[in-house]
Amino acid sequence: MRSAAMDHAPSWAEKRNFQRVRVKIYGRFMLEDRTEHPCQVTDMSPGNVALRADRIGEPGEKVIAYLDHIGRIEGVITRTLEDGFAMTVIASERKRDKLAAQLTWLANKHELDLPEDRRHERVAPRNPMTVLRLADGRQYQCRIIDLSLSGAAVEIDVKPALGVQVMLGTMRGQVVRHFEDGVAIEFAVVQMPETLDAEFNDLRG
Structure with missing residues (x-):
């Protein structure tokens, strides 16, 4: 039985159309067991995100994350990485447009070396x-x-x-x-x- 999360996950063709940007954003995420853990985004697009974290969930597990400058996102773990994991971003078209704008701003901010403080x-x-x-x-x-x-x-x-x-x-x-x-x-x-x-x-x- 397909989950609602998988029904809203972007297809591989869609994922290729999202532009990934390298950013350094801190935040926290919650796994299905309701435990919360700190994380750092290493790259992100409106459709997926790679997180560096000490605790790594399982592929297919649903994740809710709260990220600086971005806010709340949710999605499903697609694969584990050496120091974290990658996940989809489940969002409406409007939310994706907003994410794209936020990521463009963040990428430019980092390019210009303008840390928040x-x-x-x-x-x-x-x-x-x-x-x-x-x-x-x-x-x-x-x-x-x-x-x-x-x-x-x-x-x-x-x-x-x-x-x-x-x-x-x-x-x-x-x-x-x-x-x-x-x-x-x-x-x-x-x-x-x-x-x-x-x-x-x-x-x-």
Whole structure:
């Protein structure tokens, strides 16, 4: 019996028509056993994606992934790789068009060497102490090392997983990188300078 997932999987002819781009995107994926694991996209097209991951599922297994800059995708594992696996992307034509546009932008961004944390000037706020909140309600004191309109680097004792949604003060964002003393966060939207100034510079400790 054919699954609904296989009915929507692109044919081999369709797959050849999708342009793969090499990108470096972090995220998380969930296997059929409901376990979640971190991953990194190495190349992707609107029809399929290759993921680098420590945990590898089985061919034919359904996967749901949450990827930075891309959002939620789902599909079926087509083959295992030495350090991960490849999967189809099950999506409507409209979603595929959106994916194609996102991938074009990401490929150009990488070509121009514009990493997400260097698009805007970074400064050290006058009042660096704030709170990082996770979606499950846990919160941790942290210190902002530097800050820009698009993100922040924070010194913190815990390291939420890559791709996890967080609140830094009142700014919504997600964890995009780990480093020795903390994490880098990319804001969900580029902030206005006045907003950041009011949030982190006008507070009184």
